[in-house]
Amino acid sequence: MYKALRIGNLTAKLPIIQGGMGVGISLSSLAGAVSAKGGIGVISTAQIGFTEPDFDRNPLEANLRMIGEHIKRARKLAPSGILGVNIMVATQNYARYVKEAIKNGIDLIISGAGLPTELPEIAKGSRTKLVPIVSSLKAASVIFKMWDRKNNVAPDAIIIEGPKAGGHLGFHPEELEHIDDAAYDEEIKSIIALTKDYETKYGKEIPVIVAGGIENKQDMEHYFSIGADGIQVATKFVTTEECDADIKYKQAYINCKEEDIMIVKSPVGMPGRAMKNAFMERAGLGRIPIKHCHNCIKTCNPAETPYCITDALANAARGNLDEALLFCGANAYKEDRIRTVQDVLDDFFA
Template sequence: MEVKPLKIGDLVAKIPIIQGGMGVGVSLSSLAGAVAKEGGIGVLSAAQIGYDEPDFEKDPEGANMRAMKKHIRKAREIAPDGIIGINIMVATRLYANYVKEAIANGIDLIISGAGLPTELPALAKGSRTKLVPIVSPKKSARVILKMWDKKHQTAPDALLIEGPKAGGHLGFKYEELVSDETYENYDDTIREIIDMVKPYEEKYEKDIPVIVAGGVSSKEDMEHCLSMGASGVQIATPFVTTEECDADIRYKEAYINCKKEDITIVKSPVGMPGRAIKNKFMEIVQREGRIKPKHCFNCMSACNPGETVYCITERLIEAVKGNIDDGLIFCGADAWKCHKISTVKDVIGSYIK
């Protein structure tokens, strides 16, 4: 199958691959810059992007804003002619502030999920930044398309379909993620969402490329997505076990060492299900029911620090720093297929060879 460039408005990626934005700290400027340099779209994660700034505990917002600017600049230095995006979760407290800061620092596109980004067009109005909402069930796609049309008189620049095999927080109910039927029928959902976009392309006289994410673990998976009418794919898990990934080597080794049965669906303390690798931390949570947070980082709007079963920021930071027994290790369903440390160039090459 011929691999065509991915066009999102006036942005043209040589290869139709977007690197998934993984937080906390897994995809920062090193990984995003490397992917953009190879012709894909590199994506930072805004989720506690300033976690390693010296004043993060005291002033998480200030640290995050400073780090966002720093990592956008560093990614640009790695890939001066590349495309750099950022993933900003709707569930983030001060969501609007992060969107505006990313735009002010010249980000090329914003990918936004973990909730419906209904107000994103208003926040980005007047900018050149492309807007890419994440959808999972058909209902979420329908809501976004209708609401952006009615309220903002616009349509997304691209639509990202994140399927049930994706990693991190997921846009499905827990019951759906443990049902085989969800996985077996998801190709039909992808085709229906692609068809759903067409009237808006006609109305706004622009292409709205659809990108598919979740379980795109091989060239064959990518070709299957493209054969259904997708314009590109988002890949995350295979990039974790690269030299350029910003996570600690022990985080990467957790992927390499895990087995299929080690990957499970967890109930995140912020009200969404997620996919992660079983470890000692998860055993403790299951046994004790709650691990009291040491500190509140004011990260997620749905979190009540007095009741939450654990602090998700605290545990994602432990993981990315390599303290894998004490951290939450988010991953995609196919993390068990990662067998060695490679490079971004090699990963991309395996999809387009």
């Protein structure tokens, strides 16, 4: 059994958040569809303006413009649904992205790929709910303590992204090669216990959402049994009709085998999970020079980075697979056909 997911004054009928996937994988079409069906749909702001004609000249302006545009489009699909954006802490001009999303009436901001210690100050005075992503008790402790001390607030919810998630991961590579599910369950329980302390201090509910490799109702109910309030799912939504990515990207998931999934080193400075392909083979042989910098990540040095992550991820969204970084979750190989968002939701809530 499941209950509605309440984040402050927002109530999602289904306790599921669709994970944010950039560049261009979870935009307004996917987010709007999930929101319309009773979940929480999430738009990734990572280089969200990559299809705009002025993107190469003015990436920041193109991205900020399309944050508003995609929120507007998703609202048309789900007028009464709940919508979020995923904004990476590592993003250049992070504060501008947060303020633009708030200006356009977004319901919640989910933030990871770094610790969003400054998020409460940036969002001060808004009604937007703030949801940090953590992978460890240590990271959760830092966020709770800093938000409490500097801003006298606590998160509105917290997402725990486990080692089976896709994209950028908050783990050491060796931890990802040898995943101990039982040990990580204990980490989740510790984070939940910490969250309870701050619920008591602030007199509010702080739901805990678990993410990473959640495949079916049995997985979901396992996490509910250890104290989680909701789940976040991303990979399973890629192979849906509503997903914003090119059909070739979706087909790559359908065609992939378990042995095709690997841990890669991202230019962001974090390990990630992706599929083997011609691009990853070339990247393994040496640096792929950057033709044009898109000013995406704070930590990127164009003269040294192994390849341009913007180009690699944009190529994935466009279906140019031989030039693409194909991020995916640990269970991507289990997706074997194109379905609908409703089909995916039925895996958990039918």
